[in-house]
């Protein structure tokens with residue numbers, strides 16, 4: 111089956127089994143190994159990517175459902191040499207420890223932030239509820255997100 | 270074992286008509302909507318060598334439409350889209366609330382109402398709400414259309430009255446009388462992304478003089494399928510919400526459910542917490558303004 115999709119702004123044509131999972135297509139066909147598999151059951155959110163801007167679990171999606179869709183993975187944020195400000199914030203605030211949840215956490219957080227989500231901790235926690243973290247206890251992650259939202263607000267005011 | 274993609278025979282019709290045709294010719298295929306239930310089984314390697322009928326491209330059964338007598342929610346409408354719909358928020362706030370507790374955002378963006386219902390889990394979080402709003406499930410196959418009252422749709426755990434090669438087309442929610450006090454309550458291990466120990470929905474109409482005109486109360490995770498509290502509802506009708514009447518209604522709750530002990534909870538806890546929810550809903554009714 112031929113599937114046309116956009117991944118991190120690049121147009122791609124996938125040819126292969128329609129029922130290959132999006133996560134496997136990203137990792138194996140396009141070598142985008144930033145996206146991690148934790149549970150393979152939709153529970154942990156480590157595999158979260160954005161499809162047309164919405165966070166979804168890439169372990170639960172057959173690639174055949176992605177024709178014409180726009181996909182963003184953690185690689186769309188920053189590179190090791192030039193981190194995205196959200197990634198820097200996670201570093202500064204201790205939002206990442208072992209790192210297995212981080213790519214998914216970043217994508218859920220970015221979906222929230224880029225759509226103008228509020229800095230209220232309860233709402234951020236709801237936006238991140240589909241992402242489990244076994245290390246940080248969540249508070250540091252929430253702090254990382256709040257920092258960026260506040261920074262962005264300050265900037266848009268001074269502009 | 271893992272899912273083996275090459276072993277799947279994959280059908281992806283682009284319209285409702287083509288889907289009914291394909292399903293009619295392949296009644297043994299597994300229907301795929303948002304995949305948030307089906308793909309879990311797939312990942313466990315349980316669905317290799319199967320036929321899959323992906324209905325996710327069918328436009329006709331996605332989205333919410335206003336009717337004269339209520340709203341019509343297309344089977345393929347995702348939980349996230351239902352929550353955003355203005356008519357749902359205005360007239361059926363309990364549906365909005367129920368959809369907002371189905372998994373996390375990732376699940377809500379992909380999972381559909383039709384998939385939730387067809388999956389027929391005893392713990393389906395939208396079920397108590399659809400039960401008290403007295404929804405109607407509209408079904409469609411090559412043979413034609415039919416409709417079932419929501420409570421009649423389920424046969425048991427994971428068992429529905431869908432016929433071979435029949436799809437859920439939409440769910441109709443009729444308007445109910447204004448002025449009801451309403452309740453939705455999910456009790457799980459965490460605030461989000463947890464399967465319910467019990468899940469409750471209620472609508473209550475109380476007259477000027479304080480007598481109950483009508484109570485509708487439904488519980489999920491408390492039996493093999495969602496249950497309306499037929500006995501308690503009948504008992505409380507026409508009564509004032511005094512302590513004795515409320516207690517009797519709570520006692521009668523047991524007659525309409527049959528919860529089990531399992532990994533998530535115990536029979537006893539489920540009964541106790543459900544009774545507490547009903548008790549506080551009925552007791553507080555005296556003091557709260559009706560919206």
Ligand SMILES: Cc1cc2nc3c(=O)[nH]c(=O)nc-3n(C[C@H](O)[C@H](O)[C@H](O)COP(=O)(O)OP(=O)(O)OC[C@H]3O[C@@H](n4cnc5c(N)ncnc54)[C@H](O)[C@@H]3O)c2cc1C
Pocket residue numbers: 151152153299300301302303304305306307308309344345370371372373376379380381382383384385386387388392393394395431435436437438462463464465
């Ligand atoms: C991590 C996780 C958390 C979850 N949390 C909750 C929760 O809190 N509450 C809850 O209620 N559920 C929960 N679920 C279950 C699931 O997400 C929902 O039931 C969802 O609504 C299923 O919809 P879907 O479109 O993804 O279904 P699919 O997986 O596509 O399909 C589910 C079943 O329904 C059938 N089907 C789908 N659409 C139709 C149709 N139109 N006609 C006929 N048959 C059809 C399929 O053949 C399949 O058997 C959770 C799942 C996961 C993985």
Ligand code: FES
Pocket residue numbers: 146147148149150151152153154155156157158167168169170
């Ligand atoms: S790997 Fe997809 S949700 Fe855990």
Ligand code: FES
Pocket residue numbers: 205206207208209210211212242243244245246
């Ligand atoms: S940093 Fe280890 S799981 Fe989140």
